[in-house]
Amino acid sequence: MFIIWNALQRKNEGFPMNYWLICLPRADLDHCIKIGTFGLSRKHIIGDIKKGDKVVCCAAKGDWKFVAAGEATSDYYIDDSAVFLKEGTFPDRFDFNAERFAEELDLMQVIDQLSFVTNLAFWAVYFRNGIAKLTKADWELIMTQFQKRQRVRS
Helix, strand or coil, X not given: CHHHHHHHHHHHCCCCCCEEEEEEEHHHHHHHHHHCEEEECCCCCHHHCCCCCEEEEEEECCCCEEEEEEEECCCCEECCCCCCCCCCCCCEEEEXXXXXXXXXXXXXXXXXXXXXXXXXXXXXXXXXXXXXXXXXXXXXXXXXXXXXXXXXXX
């Protein structure tokens, strides 16, 4: 209920809703979901995150599964504290809350329908930056696939 109310509140305040894909190796992604923080070493793209934006999480490099979805709980910020598994400094951050799905969704089931993947021969390059902006249609496609899977299981 909070997610829906927050989205309506943002819309009423004149803020556009944005949709994001976080894509990391499974161990790193699991850790980010657990601590509720995502970080990169560059502001490009991540600097546009706003509290209330929608987030979907994809385990990469061998897994290629959508595993969770939720929303940003903070705007973009800078913090150099070491909280991530991977060595290095990832000061460009935002906080988020994502709920894991009971059954993961294979990326290959929707890859050819995602608007930002414009060349299927090189599909993996679209996921290598750690974060990508989605269209509302991409978000709805992924969420619809999750909902269909849940209905089949019930």
